[in-house]
Amino acid sequence: MKSAEEQLSTYKSVHLNPKNIRTHFVGVPLIIWSIFLLLNLIPVNFFAWDDPAISINVASAFAIGVLIYYFKLHARLAFGLTLFILPVLYSSHLVAEVQGAVWIAIAVFVIGWVFQLIGHKYEKAKPAFVDDLNQLLIGPFFLMAELYFMLGLEKELDKLITPMAVAKRRALETQRREARS
Numbered sequence: 001m002k003s004a005e006e007q008l009s010t011y012k013s014v015h016l017n018p019k020n021i022r023t024h025f026v027g028v029p030l031i032i033w034s035i036f037l038l039l040n041l042i043p044v045n046f047f048a049w050d051d052p053a054i055s056i057n058v059a060s061a062f063a064i065g066v067l068i069y070y071f072k073l074h075a076r077l078a079f080g081l082t083l084f085i086l087p088v089l090y091s092s093h094l095v096a097e098v099q100g101a102v103w104i105a106i107a108v109f110v111i112g113w114v115f116q117l118i119g120h121k122y123e124k125a126k127p128a129f130v131d132d133l134n135q136l137l138i139g140p141f142f143l144m145a146e147l148y149f150m151l152g153l154e155k156e157l158d159k160l161i162t163p164m165a166v167a168k169r170r171a172l173e174t175q176r177r178e179a180r181s
Contacts, residue, residue, distance in 0.1 A: 002134075004073040004141075005157070009164035011135055011142045014127065016169060020119035021146060027115030028139045033088050034109035036063070040096035041105070063089055070141055076154065080144045125172070 002010075015021055039059035056064075063085050070078035095101055120127055127135075145161075148154040 001072065004077070005160055005164065007073065007134075007138045008142055008145055008157070009161040009168060011138045012161055012165035013168035013172065014120075014123060014125040015142065016165065017119075017123045020123040021143075023115045023119030023122070024139065025143060025146075027112045027119065028143055029084075029088075030108050030112030030115065032085075032140060033092055034105045034112060036088050036092040037095055037101060037105040037108070040093050041102060059092065060089055066137060069137065073141065074145075074157075077141060077144045077148065080148065081140060084140070084144070125169075 015024065036059045039062055040057065042058040045057045067078060067082055067085065070081050095104060098104070116127065145154065145157065149158045
């Protein structure tokens, strides 16, 4: 498993433009929420308490798995992601009870990707997942790191990954220029 620093620097290498990062703060949460809504629509419950809102279904099992992965990468960032995912799980569970929830999920998913693609127009770089599907999981992790950096937290992590990301971006741009010539 690649380290948190390696994963974050790879993701950040195609997310250096502040406008792109801002669009991702809208697009990524929308995509995540829509995926959890779709997962909540799968009629499988592994375990449920008396309250149907508290259950281990496909969505919560996925959340647990992803959070374990995040905690292995970086516990403090994973804690923030846990605080983000819990209301996502709950609200998507509630909306899953609404008629037409699948269409809501699809619409939110598409809107989220529109924001993502607009951001990458500013960046003039393809999304990170194009070369590594694992980067789809790193998007939320990256945004949590960026939020921490904005709040003045995890300064050492920021000092470590940003130069790595810039170096990776330069290498990508060099490859792109050489491919054109």
